[in-house]
Amino acid sequence: MNLENRNGLGVALAVALTMAGGATATSAADLCAGLPVDKAPHPMRPLARPALGAAVVDPDLGGVLRRITAVPDSGESPAIVPLYSTVSAWNADESRLILYHVGKGHELYDGRTYRFIRALDIDPADIEQVYWHTSDPDILFYVSGNRFVRYHVGTGQKEILHTFSFCTEASGGSDPMFTSFDSDVIGLQCDGRTFFYRLHDDLVSGLTATTLPSVQASPSGTLGWIGGYVVDLGMKVLRRLDLGNPWEHASLGRLSNGDDAYHAVAFDPGPLGSGIGSLVTHDMRTGNSKVVIGPATGYPYPPSGTHVSGLAYRQPGWVFLSIVGDPAGLGVLDNELVIADTTTGRVCRAAHHRSWGSDNPRLGYWAEPHVVPSPSGTRAVFASDWGGGSTVDAYVLELPVHRNLTASLSADHATALAGQTLTLSAAIHNPGVPAHADVYYVCLLPDGQQVVAYGPSGAVPGTWSNPAAWPALSAGVSLEAPFDFDRPSFQSIVWSGAAAPGTYRFLLLVTEKDALKDGRIDPWDLWAAAQAVVTYKP
Numbered sequence: 001m002n003l004e005n006r007n008g009l010g011v012a013l014a015v016a017l018t019m020a021g022g023a024t025a026t027s028a029a030d031l032c033a034g035l036p037v038d039k040a041p042h043p044m045r046p047l048a049r050p051a052l053g054a055a056v057v058d059p060d061l062g063g064v065l066r067r068i069t070a071v072p073d074s075g076e077s078p079a080i081v082p083l084y085s086t087v088s089a090w091n092a093d094e095s096r097l098i099l100y101h102v103g104k105g106h107e108l109y110d111g112r113t114y115r116f117i118r119a120l121d122i123d124p125a126d127i128e129q130v131y132w133h134t135s136d137p138d139i140l141f142y143v144s145g146n147r148f149v150r151y152h153v154g155t156g157q158k159e160i161l162h163t164f165s166f167c168t169e170a171s172g173g174s175d176p177m178f179t180s181f182d183s184d185v186i187g188l189q190c191d192g193r194t195f196f197y198r199l200h201d202d203l204v205s206g207l208t209a210t211t212l213p214s215v216q217a218s219p220s221g222t223l224g225w226i227g228g229y230v231v232d233l234g235m236k237v238l239r240r241l242d243l244g245n246p247w248e249h250a251s252l253g254r255l256s257n258g259d260d261a262y263h264a265v266a267f268d269p270g271p272l273g274s275g276i277g278s279l280v281t282h283d284m285r286t287g288n289s290k291v292v293i294g295p296a297t298g299y300p301y302p303p304s305g306t307h308v309s310g311l312a313y314r315q316p317g318w319v320f321l322s323i324v325g326d327p328a329g330l331g332v333l334d335n336e337l338v339i340a341d342t343t344t345g346r347v348c349r350a351a352h353h354r355s356w357g358s359d360n361p362r363l364g365y366w367a368e369p370h371v372v373p374s375p376s377g378t379r380a381v382f383a384s385d386w387g388g389g390s391t392v393d394a395y396v397l398e399l400p401v402h403r404n405l406t407a408s409l410s411a412d413h414a415t416a417l418a419g420q421t422l423t424l425s426a427a428i429h430n431p432g433v434p435a436h437a438d439v440y441y442v443c444l445l446p447d448g449q450q451v452v453a454y455g456p457s458g459a460v461p462g463t464w465s466n467p468a469a470w471p472a473l474s475a476g477v478s479l480e481a482p483f484d485f486d487r488p489s490f491q492s493i494v495w496s497g498a499a500a501p502g503t504y505r506f507l508l509l510v511t512e513k514d515a516l517k518d519g520r521i522d523p524w525d526l527w528a529a530a531q532a533v534v535t536y537k538p
Contacts, residue, residue: 029315029376029377029378029401029432030401031312031315031318031339031341031348031377031378031399031401032339032341032346032347032348033399033400033401034062034399034400034401035061035062035063035339035348035349035350035399035400036061036062036348036349037346037347037348037349039298039299039332040332041330041331041332042060042061042332042349043060043329043330044060044328044329044330044334044335044352044354045059045060047059047352047354049067049386049387049389050065050066050067051067051070052067052068052069052070053066053067053068053114054066054067055067055398058350058351058352060329060351060352061336061349061350061351061352062350062351062400063337063350063351063397063398063399064351064397064398064399065351065395065396065397065398066114066395066396066398067393067394067395068109068114068381068393068394068395068396069099069114069116069393069394070393071101071391071392071393072391073390073391075102075103076103077102077103077362077363077366078102078363078390078391078392079101079102079363079366079367079383079391079392079393080099080100080101080102080107080383080392080393080394081099081100081102081366081370081383081392081394082099082100082370082371082372082381082382082383082394083098083099083100083106083127083128083130083370083372084127084128084176084370084372085249085251085307085308085309085311085320085322085370085371085372086128086175086176086177086178086250086251086252086309086311086372087128087129087130087131087132087176087177087178087311087372088131088132088134088178088311088313088372088375089372089374089381090111090132090374090375090381091111091132091133091137091138091140091153092132092133092134092135092136092137092375092434093111093137093433093434093435093436094111094112094374094375094376094379094433094434094435095110095111095112095137095435095512096108096109096110096111096117096137096153097109097110097111097114097381098120098130098132098140099381099394100127101119102366104119105119105120105122106119106120106122106124106127106130107119107120108120108153110524111374112524112527113523113524114396115524120151120153121156122140122142122144122149122151123142123144124142124143124144125142125143125144125169125170125171125172126171126172126176128172128176129142129143129171129172129176130142131178131179131183131186133183134179134181134182134183134313134375135182135183136183137153138152138153138154139151139152139153139183140153141161141179141183141186143170143171143172143188145168145169145170146163146164146165146167146168146169146170146190147160147162147163147164147170148160148161148162148163148164148170148186148197149161161199161202162197162202162204164188164190164197164204166190166191166193166207167190167191167193168190168191169190169191170188170189170190171188171189171190171214172186172187172188172189172214172216173187173188173189173194173213173214173215173216174213174214175213175247176214176216177216177217177225177251177252178217178219178252178311179217180217180218180219180220180221181219181220181221181254181313182221183199184198184199184200184221185197185198185199185217185221185233186199186217187214187215187216187217187224187226188214188215189210189213189214189215192209192210192211193207193208193209193210194206194207194208194210194212194214194215194226194235195207195208195215195235196215196217196224196233196235198221198233205233205234205235206224206231206232206233206234206235207235208235210226212226212227213226213227214226215231215235216252218252218260218284219252219253219254219260219310219313220254220258220260222260223238223260223284223285225241225252225262225284227246228240228241228243228246229241230284230287239287240287241262241270241282241284241287241289242270242271242272242273242274242282242287242289243264243266243270243274243282244266244267244268244269244270244271244274244276245266245267245268248264248265248266248267249264249265249306249307249308250262250263250264250265250308251263251264251308251309251310251311251319252310253310253311253312253313253316253319254310254313254316254317255281255283255316255317255342255343256316256317256342256343258316259283259284259285259286260283260284260285261281261282261283261284261310261342262281262282262284263279263280263281263282263308263310263319263342264279264280264282264308265277265278265279265280265302265306265308266280266294266302267301267302270289274289274291275289275290275291275294275295275296276291276294276295276296276301276302277291277292277293277294277295277296277297277299277302278293278294278299278302278303278306278321278323278333278338279291279292279293279294279308279319279321279338279340279342280292280294281319281342290342290345292319292340292342292345292347293321293333293338293340293347297345297347299332299333299347300331300332300333302323302333303323303324303325303326303331303333303334304324304325305322305323305324305325305357305358305368306321306322306323306324306325307321307322307323307368307369307370307371308320308321309321309371309372309373309380311372311373311375312373312374312375312376312377313375314375314376314377314434315373315376315377317341317342317343318339318340318341318342318373318377319339319340319342320337320338320339320340320371320372320373320377320380321336321337321338321339321340321371322336322337322338322353322368322369322370322371322382323335323336323337323338324355324356324357324358324359324368324369327355327356327357327359327388329352329354333349335352335353335354335355336349336350336351336352336353337349337350337351337352337353337369337371337380337382337397338350339399350397350399351397353369353371353382353384353395354384354385354386354387355367355368355369355382355383355384355385355386355392356385356387356388357369359388360385360388360392361388362390363385363390363391363392366383366392367383367384367385367392368383369382369383369384370382370383371397375434376432376433376434377399378398378399378401378402379396379397379398379399379402380396380397380399381394381395381396381397382394382395382396382397383395401431404431404528405428405429405430405431405433405437405479405510405527405528406428406429406528407426407427407428407429407508407509407510407528407529407530408425408426408427408428408508408530409424409425409426409427409490409506409507409508409530409531409532410424410425410532411423411424411425411506411532411533411534412424412425413534414533414534414535415534415535415536415537416495416534416535416536416537417495417536417537417538418495418496418497418499418538419494419495419496419497420494420495421492421493421494421495422492422493422494422495422534423489423490423491423492424490424491424492424493424506424532425487425488425489425490426441426485426486426487426490426491426508426530427484427485427486427487428483428484428485428508428510428528429484430479430482430483430484430485431482432479432480432481432482433479433480433527434479434480435479435480435512435513435527436476436477436478436479436513437476437477437479437510437511437512437513437527438472438474438475438476438477438510438511438512438513438514438515438516439472439473439474439475439477439508439509439510439511440453440467440470440472440473440507440508440509440510440511440516441453441454441473441491441506441507441508441509442454442470442506442507442509443504443505443506443507444464444504444505444507445500445502445504446500446501446502446503446504446536447500447502448464449463449464449465450462450463450464451463451464451470453469453470453471454471454473455470455471455472455473456471456473456474457471466519467516467519467520467521468516468517468518468519470516475513476513479527495536497538499536499538500536501536501537501538502535502536503533503534503535503536504533504534504535504536505531505532505533506531506532506533506534507529507530507531508529508530508531509521509526509528509529510526510527510528510529511525511526511527512524512525512526512527
């Protein structure tokens with residue numbers, strides 16, 4: 001058998017994948033694809049709670065619900081939940097996820113397999129005041145005392161970026177939002193004063209004494225929101241939004257045109273006539289408002305227990321809602337997870353979250369769903385007591401547009417004889433994932449130990465027990481833009497009489513970037529894997 005690279009295999013794949021995955025922006029997705037967009041009741045039917053790691057399909061609305069934690073029923077408040085609807089649960093490339101274990105602290109999970117990784121050694125000002133960096137997946141920020149801290153998740157290293165020496169206890173306020181969407185500006189308060197902190201030049205601006213809760217930075221990093229007012233970074237008031245009550249549940253986000261937006265539930269009209277609804281969007285630049293989900297657009301008066309999230313920051317204009325209302329889930333919007341395109345007004349109802357929220361007699365607040373989408377918007381994490389139960393776990397809503405990356409590999413015959421030519425076909429389908437990956441192509445020889453790994457320069461001998469030494473066929477491939485790699489004649493090899501008889505396993509592996517450098521292949525390292533098995537008989 002000639003295991004050498006007959007068709008320029010390594011170079012061809014490396015070039016093809018680099019070209020296919022070279023884009024740097026996620027393409028716009030229709031997050032409502034495959035979900036009901038009507039306004040008719042879909043009464044909630046019974047559904048057994050899935051086991052840890054298992055997924056079920058909501059029988060009424062069609063969304064896929066995956067259980068990702070299983071908290072023991074012990075202690076005062078047995079619950080593992082998202083931090084809050086206004087802060088991102090996932091990191092920039094969606095490879096890591098933070099949840100809060102009540103009574104224990106913040107916990108880190110794999111953002112794709114949902115495997116528990118470890119407890120985080122952090123001490124933020126409040127539960128929800130932990131802020132992932134939106135482009136560096138290893139970084140998060142928090143305030144501790146009067147110090148602004150940058151935390152490296154991979155190593156646990158903490159760096160104090162700034163000490164606010166003019167005060168003692170800083171925080172994001174009683175109802176914090178997120179940072180600007182470039183992770184450069186954050187709004188804070190400390191000892192009766194509020195201000196902006198800008199990271200890139202270590203600048204405090206707009207320091208102002210106030211009795212209002214903390215100012216919040218807009219996604220663009222050029223505006224702020226405080227008590228219904230839009231301000232600039234010097235804390236100058238630019239306009240007042242037309243809000244009946246500026247303290248209802250809300251989230252900052254971006255519109256599809258790039259403008260900053262204040263997305264809120266409104267139980268009363270604004271003084272100037274802005275509408276009522278479960279989702280009313282206010283353009284912070286112009287002050288214009290729009291009812292997206294409310295009586296004016298054919299939906300009922302907003303149910304209670306509604307939370308809003310505009311944190312799908314790679315899908316501007318899209319907003320997620322978790323609504324409790326009637327926990328029985330009989331009416332429109334009751335007990336539903338809802339997704340809205342604020343540009344077109346299209347609204348879809350994805351699933352019943354099955355949580356009683358504050359009506360849970362034991363867990364109250366911890367049973368509020370507090371939905372928050374992933375940066376790509378194709379998934380969302382929420383909490384649920386699953387029908388008023390005694391524990392609350394975290395679940396992930398996986399939308400129909402959330403398609404896993406797949407790989408396939410096949411041989412044109414399963415048994416080979418001396419002198420025959422074997423042709424292998426390979427394909428990789430990438431729906432667009434905010435991450436980078438390494439691609440490996442390896443042949444495991446019949447002894448189960450020796451391998452031939454293919455790199456851009458050709459075949460390299462190695463061992464199964466030391467994948468750290470394998471060359472990647474293509475390293476650091478961007479998965480950001482969708483692509484399909486399809487090669488019917490991926491590799492051709494000729495079997496020689498000198499080849500060892502037995503079973504040869506050809507493996508195509510797509511892994512997390514640098515995942516094999518630790519010298520082992522763990523299940524969570526793999527984005528996708530495929531094999532072709534060929535038996536050689538001399």
